[in-house]
Amino acid sequence: MTEIRLRNIEKRFGDVTVIEGLDLTIHGREFFTFVGPSGCGKSTLLNLIAGLEDITSGEILFDGTDVSRLSPSERDVAMVFQSYALYPHMTVFENIAFPLRVRKRDEDTISSEVRRVAGLLGLEGLLTRLPRELSGGQRQRVALGRAIVRRPRVFLMDEPLSNLDARLRVDMRAELKKLHRELGITTVYVTHDQEEALSLSHRVAVLLDGRIQQVGPPAELFEKPATTFVATFIGSPSMNLLEGSIMERRPLRIGMDDIVVSPTGWDIKIQGKVILGIRPEDVVVSTEPLTDGFTAEVEVVEPVGSTVWVDIVRGGMRLRARMLKGMELEPGAQVFFRFDPAKFHLFDPSTERRL
Amino acid sequence: MGVVVRLFAVALIVLYCVGPFIWQFITSLKPSHELTTLPPLLPEDPTLENYLSVFRTHPFGRIILNSTIVASLTTVLSLAIGSLSAYALAKLNIRGKALFLAFVLSVSMFPPIATVSPLYLIIRLLGLRDTWWALVMTYTTFSLPLTIWILTNFFRAIPNEIYLAALVDGCTPFQAFRRVLLPLALPGISATAILVFIFSWNEFLFALTFTSTVKSRTIPVGIALFPGIHEIPWAEISAASVIVTIPIVVVVFMFQRRIIEGLTAGAVKG
Numbered sequence: 001m002t003e004i005r006l007r008n009i010e011k012r013f014g015d016v017t018v019i020e021g022l023d024l025t026i027h028g029r030e031f032f033t034f035v036g037p038s039g040c041g042k043s044t045l046l047n048l049i050a051g052l053e054d055i056t057s058g059e060i061l062f063d064g065t066d067v068s069r070l071s072p073s074e075r076d077v078a079m080v081f082q083s084y085a086l087y088p089h090m091t092v093f094e095n096i097a098f099p100l101r102v103r104k105r106d107e108d109t110i111s112s113e114v115r116r117v118a119g120l121l122g123l124e125g126l127l128t129r130l131p132r133e134l135s136g137g138q139r140q141r142v143a144l145g146r147a148i149v150r151r152p153r154v155f156l157m158d159e160p161l162s163n164l165d166a167r168l169r170v171d172m173r174a175e176l177k178k179l180h181r182e183l184g185i186t187t188v189y190v191t192h193d194q195e196e197a198l199s200l201s202h203r204v205a206v207l208l209d210g211r212i213q214q215v216g217p218p219a220e221l222f223e224k225p226a227t228t229f230v231a232t233f234i235g236s237p238s239m240n241l242l243e244g245s246i247m248e249r250r251p252l253r254i255g256m257d258d259i260v261v262s263p264t265g266w267d268i269k270i271q272g273k274v275i276l277g278i279r280p281e282d283v284v285v286s287t288e289p290l291t292d293g294f295t296a297e298v299e300v301v302e303p304v305g306s307t308v309w310v311d312i313v314r315g316g317m318r319l320r321a322r323m324l325k326g327m328e329l330e331p332g333a334q335v336f337f338r339f340d341p342a343k344f345h346l347f348d349p350s351t352e353r354r355l
Numbered sequence: 356m357g358v359v360v361r362l363f364a365v366a367l368i369v370l371y372c373v374g375p376f377i378w379q380f381i382t383s384l385k386p387s388h389e390l391t392t393l394p395p396l397l398p399e400d401p402t403l404e405n406y407l408s409v410f411r412t413h414p415f416g417r418i419i420l421n422s423t424i425v426a427s428l429t430t431v432l433s434l435a436i437g438s439l440s441a442y443a444l445a446k447l448n449i450r451g452k453a454l455f456l457a458f459v460l461s462v463s464m465f466p467p468i469a470t471v472s473p474l475y476l477i478i479r480l481l482g483l484r485d486t487w488w489a490l491v492m493t494y495t496t497f498s499l500p501l502t503i504w505i506l507t508n509f510f511r512a513i514p515n516e517i518y519l520a521a522l523v524d525g526c527t528p529f530q531a532f533r534r535v536l537l538p539l540a541l542p543g544i545s546a547t548a549i550l551v552f553i554f555s556w557n558e559f560l561f562a563l564t565f566t567s568t569v570k571s572r573t574i575p576v577g578i579a580l581f582p583g584i585h586e587i588p589w590a591e592i593s594a595a596s597v598i599v600t601i602p603i604v605v606v607v608f609m610f611q612r613r614i615i616e617g618l619t620a621g622a623v624k625g
């Protein structure tokens with residue numbers, strides 16, 4: 001139930017500022033995710049919340065109490081590390097029991113708690129094994145078990161699924177979600193995989209170079225990206241960004257190369273250049289002429305099962321689009337494409353922020 | 356052909372290492388009239404007389420006891436102090452770690468002979484002359500730099516996340532050391548234990564200077580004092596040397612099992 005407040009957090013290593021002026025509230029019971037590219041400061045942020053690193057300035061509050069100077073155990077957090085960090089010399093049982101042993105629980109409680117957690121995670125048959133005798137997925141579950149065995153105030157998870165294969169990752173996602181629902185413990189999750197972030201979380205914060213670009217529910221990040229970075233980072237394949245210049249504001253008409261588009265639903269104040277974003281699924285390609293369509297040449301065809309993505313070029317313009325069902329295309333072919341005018345995102349080229 | 360050459364080379368090396376020891380063993384079994392004649396190479400009339408006389412004509416039992424206690428105490432002290440320092444240097448946030456390590460190393464650079472006199476004065480001042488403690492303290496001082504260096508590297512090799520996990524799981528830094536890092540560093544600790552034990556077992560210079568009676572005299576000095584005025588009892592010296600090598604072999608084998616066990620256990624990074 002613990003609410004976490006980060007107040008103007010800053011973290012420097014020597015001269016390098018890794019986290020800069022970060023303000024954020026993570027609600028009680030929330031599943032909150034930090035997502036961002038490698039090196040943006042995700043692990044550092046998690047270590048700060050855990051108390052494994054000292055903040056340079058700012059405050060961390062749990063339910064309104066300042067915990068900035070407390071040790072990890074005083075903060076009562078549990079953490080799952082990217083490398084699992086199981087204790088190699090202890091059996092699965094002892095690994096899961098460890099937090100209870102340190103807290104001097106009696107033997108009966110330890111035994112029953114460990115068995116309960118093992119049951120929850122499907123580890124009953126593995127309790128006497130050593131970590132080196134486990135598969136990646138099993139180790140992952142032991143690491144999780146060690147974290148949930150003692151009902152901490154906060155769960156911290158640093159890319160816990162990144163070492164698993166794709167299939168297992170999707171399975172574990174579902175299990176994490178179920179676990180969170182059952183335990184109801186505030187969870188801060190870190191990943192560089194936007195899909196994982198969107199599918200798991202109540203809210204997501206996109207980090208870049210130690211600064212929050214945008215915070216919000218997954219749908220909001222997807223539908224209303226606040227910056228060009230969020231626009232291209234969230235969603236797969238990533239959003240097309242095109243340069244255009246405003247020709248007329250009411251009704252809106254924007255010229256790109258030799259074509260003109262009319263995005264709907266925008267009321268903009270600026271003049272001159274603008275960045276247009278449009279997701280590949282909102283650009284349709286066809287071999288037949290389309291109303292309001294333009295011609296282009298096919299460069300790459302990339303079938304991914306349910307859809308076929310096509311990279312097309314027209315003059316200096318290059319974008320990814322979705323192909324209509326039931327067509328055969330070869331690179332070099334002439335095609336027609338069309339934008340969904342309601343699906344444009346417009347950004348200011350100078351600030352790269354949404355208009 | 357290549358195999359033959361290699362076997363020959365191995366045999367040569369083994370002979371080089373074990374040869375003197377075998378020679379000593381053979382000598383120790385010879386009655387005194389065969390000692391200085393060759394042939395026979397092997398004793399024609401092997402005897403255990405030399406072994407018995409080591410204990411009968413010298414207080415060798417007491418000397419072995421002195422050495423055992425001094426070497427064991429030194430090993431325990433060095434490892435206790437060394438592993439704690441190494442843990443702190445490897446895992447805790449302390450300023451000036453590199454400087455401290457350099458300082459520790461520089462301590463070990465002093466040639467022992469240069470420190471004998473000042474140390475002797477200190478030990479006399481402390482009233483520790485001719486006691487076990489004089490040697491234990493000196494040996495610990497001289498073995499600590501190596502101990503700290505080796506163990507610091509072992510602790511560094513343990514992934515940091517394992518240490519952090521212990522903290523998050525509720526350990527104080529000392530609990531993290533005792534319950535998690537120490538067991539994982541066991542191979543390094545065993546290897547260091549062997550080195551320190553052998554060093555203390557063999558040390559001669561300080562032992563000669565700081566001890567004066569059989570109360571605290573250790574083996575190397577004890578054996579060196581075997582020769583009488585008129586003769587050098589080679590056979591007894593050989594017998595004594597064989598006897599005192601055995602504990603070393605035992606210690607090495609005891610810890611070697613540990614080293615191998617430890618290496619496989621530590622190989623997994625979780």
Ligand SMILES: Nc1ncnc2c1ncn2[C@@H]1O[C@H](COP(=O)(O)OP(=O)(O)OP(=O)(O)O)[C@@H](O)[C@H]1O
Nearest residue numbers: 013016018036037038039040041042043044045192
């Ligand atoms: N102890 C340290 N000293 C100096 N710089 C550090 C230290 N720890 C992290 N950094 C720097 O801080 C930045 C953020 O590191 P961090 O580990 O938080 O990234 P991350 O977002 O978790 O990346 P990844 O996805 O690769 O795990 C990096 O540029 C890194 O080089």
Ligand SMILES: [Mg+2]
Nearest residue numbers: 042043044158
């Ligand atoms: Mg990281």
